[in-house]
Amino acid sequence: MAEVLDKARIGKLKARASYVGAAVNVLQTLIKIGFGILGQSAALIADGIHSLSDLLSDLLVIIAVRLGSRKADYEHPYGHRRFETIATVILGVSLITIGGLISWSVMNRMAHPEHLPVPNVMGLGVAAVSILVNEWLYHYTKRIAKKTRSKLLMANAWHQRSDAISSLVVLFGIGTVMLGYPLADAIAAIVVALMVAKIGLNLVLDSIKELVDTSLPPKLIAEIRATIMGIDGVESIHLLRSRQMGEDALIDAHIVVDPRITVSEGHTIGDTVRDELVSRFDDVMDVLVHVDPENDEALFVQSKPLARRDVQILLDKYLADFKNSIEDFRIHYLNGQIEVEVILPLALSKQPPLLATLKKRCNLMTAKVKKIDNVILFFKHNED
Numbered sequence: 001m002a003e004v005l006d007k008a009r010i011g012k013l014k015a016r017a018s019y020v021g022a023a024v025n026v027l028q029t030l031i032k033i034g035f036g037i038l039g040q041s042a043a044l045i046a047d048g049i050h051s052l053s054d055l056l057s058d059l060l061v062i063i064a065v066r067l068g069s070r071k072a073d074y075e076h077p078y079g080h081r082r083f084e085t086i087a088t089v090i091l092g093v094s095l096i097t098i099g100g101l102i103s104w105s106v107m108n109r110m111a112h113p114e115h116l117p118v119p120n121v122m123g124l125g126v127a128a129v130s131i132l133v134n135e136w137l138y139h140y141t142k143r144i145a146k147k148t149r150s151k152l153l154m155a156n157a158w159h160q161r162s163d164a165i166s167s168l169v170v171l172f173g174i175g176t177v178m179l180g181y182p183l184a185d186a187i188a189a190i191v192v193a194l195m196v197a198k199i200g201l202n203l204v205l206d207s208i209k210e211l212v213d214t215s216l217p218p219k220l221i222a223e224i225r226a227t228i229m230g231i232d233g234v235e236s237i238h239l240l241r242s243r244q245m246g247e248d249a250l251i252d253a254h255i256v257v258d259p260r261i262t263v264s265e266g267h268t269i270g271d272t273v274r275d276e277l278v279s280r281f282d283d284v285m286d287v288l289v290h291v292d293p294e295n296d297e298a299l300f301v302q303s304k305p306l307a308r309r310d311v312q313i314l315l316d317k318y319l320a321d322f323k324n325s326i327e328d329f330r331i332h333y334l335n336g337q338i339e340v341e342v343i344l345p346l347a348l349s350k351q352p353p354l355l356a357t358l359k360k361r362c363n364l365m366t367a368k369v370k371k372i373d374n375v376i377l378f379f380k381h382n383e384d
Contacts, residue, residue: 010147010148010150011325012038013144013147013148014018014144014150015062015066015149016144016155017140017141017145017156017277018058018059018061018062018153018156019058019062020137020141021058021061021137021141021156022055022058022062023060023237024133025051025052025055025058026055028048028051028130028133028134028163029048029049029052029055031048031079031126031130032045032048032126033045033049033052034048034127034142035126036048041102042104046102046192046193049098049102051130051163051251056091056107059154060087060090060091060261061087061152061153061156062296063087067248073124075119082211082245083243084150084151085151085152085207085210085211086207086211087150088150088151088152088155088202088203088204088206088207089203089207089208089211091155091156091159091200091203092199092200092201092202092203092204092205093200093204094200095159095196095197095199095200095201095203096197096201096204097200098193098196098197099193099195099196099197099198099200100189100190100193101193102193102196102198103190103193103194103197107161107190110233122179124175126161127145127167127168127171127197128167130163130164130167131164131167131168131171132160133163134160134163134167135164137160138158138160138161138164140155141154141156141157141160142154142157145157148284149204149282150161151249152331155203155206158199159199162195162196162199170265172188175238176188187343202242205236208379209244210243210244210245210329213243213244214243214244215241215242215243215244216243216244216249216283217254220276220283221240221242222241223281223359224240224251224277224281225237225240227276227277227280227281228240228253228255228273228276228277230271231269231276232269232272233257233258233261233265233269233272234255234256234257234269235255235256235257236254236255236256236259236275237253237254237256238254238256238292238295239252239254239290240252240254240255241253241254245285245314248283248284248285248286249281249283249284250284250285250286250287251277251286251287251288252287252288253287253288253289253290254289254290254292255269255270255273255289255290255291255292256292256293256294256295257269257291257292257293258270258293259293259294259332259334260332266291267291269291270289270290271289272292273287274287275291276287293332293333293334294334305333305338305371306331306371307337308331308371309329309377311329311338311340311372312329314365314372315329315340315342315365315370318361318362318365318368319358319361319362319365321341321357321361322344322348322354322358325344325345325348326343326344327343327344327345327380328343329341329343330343332384334373335373337371337372337373338371338372338373339372339373339374339375339376340372340374340375340376341375341377342362342375342376342378343378343380344358344377344378344379344380345379345380346379346380346381348379349379358377359377362375362377
């Protein structure tokens with residue numbers, strides 16, 4: 001299990017990673033675009049625009065982290081973590097737009113190859129340094145993303161890794177032009193632009209899946225299911241739902257337990273399920289556990305089950321002569337019907353005529369009331 005950090009520490013780490021990334025990308029943007037213009041490299045200029053998009057994403061992360069770290073309130077009882085998800089969508093759309101604009105610009109210039117600029121050796125050095133800087137920034141941001149379990153930071157880390165890869169493409173393009181292939185730099189610029197757009201598309205698609213409450217990956221769901229089934233008292237699971245909210249996962253589980261245990265025991269089993277999932281899986285923030293005595297998804301669909309008040313009225317009717325003797329009764333809702341346990345004084349069981357009458361009335365009630373499957377009599381010894 002990953003290191004557990006408090007919310008304040010998580011917020012500080014996210015902010016620090018974003019500020020460091022922003023500072024580095026400011027320098028890279030200025031250097032790449034500046035040297036791209038001086039060195040006449042379309043690919044290096046495209047790479048500089050890529051770094052500018054990294055800078056914009058850093059600023060977006062800073063804003064989203066501030067909004068997403070706000071505490072839950074009345075209007076947002078689950079918190080504000082989806083601000084980060086929305087920010088990721090915006091980031092993805094901006095990358096797609098930037099990639100498209102770069103490709104369109106370079107292709108227009110390729111239509112007139114005689115006007116294509118010829119890069120010089122200066123661009124090679126800038127591209128090489130950029131590769132090293134972005135690779136370091138990728139590992140730094142990724143490490144903090146793992147600590148804080150932030151998908152937005154992880155997306156930003158891969159954005160920075162893509163900058164390193166695009167600089168590698170630029171390095172290849174400039175070198176190839178210098179070997180006598182004039183279109184290589186422009187082609188490298190288009191490759192960089194397509195890479196930027198592809199990353200943006202992936203971010204948008206992943207974030208949309210989260211916004212429409214797509215389930216967790218099947219492998220993780222299988223692990224969660226196995227964990228629940230390993231808890232003492234859980235007989236089966238007849239419904240298991242999951243969804244993402246930022247870096248956190250929310251689980252809804254309907255577990256089946258022994259139908260004759262007490263409410264408090266069933267509640268304890270449910271609490272155990274929740275605590276086990278939250279402690280074992282880093283992504284799981286909360287678990288809503290519904291305790292069932294059986295798989296009841298298809299039961300009581302055509303008519304309502306008898307409520308306790310209804311059963312009380314039936315007992316008063318069919319066991320009228322024993323009304324004052326009934327100390328309590330319990331109801332079990334099983335197989336679409338109900339089973340009633342009636343608690344009576346022990347002394348009543350020692351009077352055969354009354355006992356025979358009592359059994360006869362119970363049989364009559366089960367015969368007349370279709371929703372009642374069985375009536376069980378319990379005789380309680382009251383200690384003075």
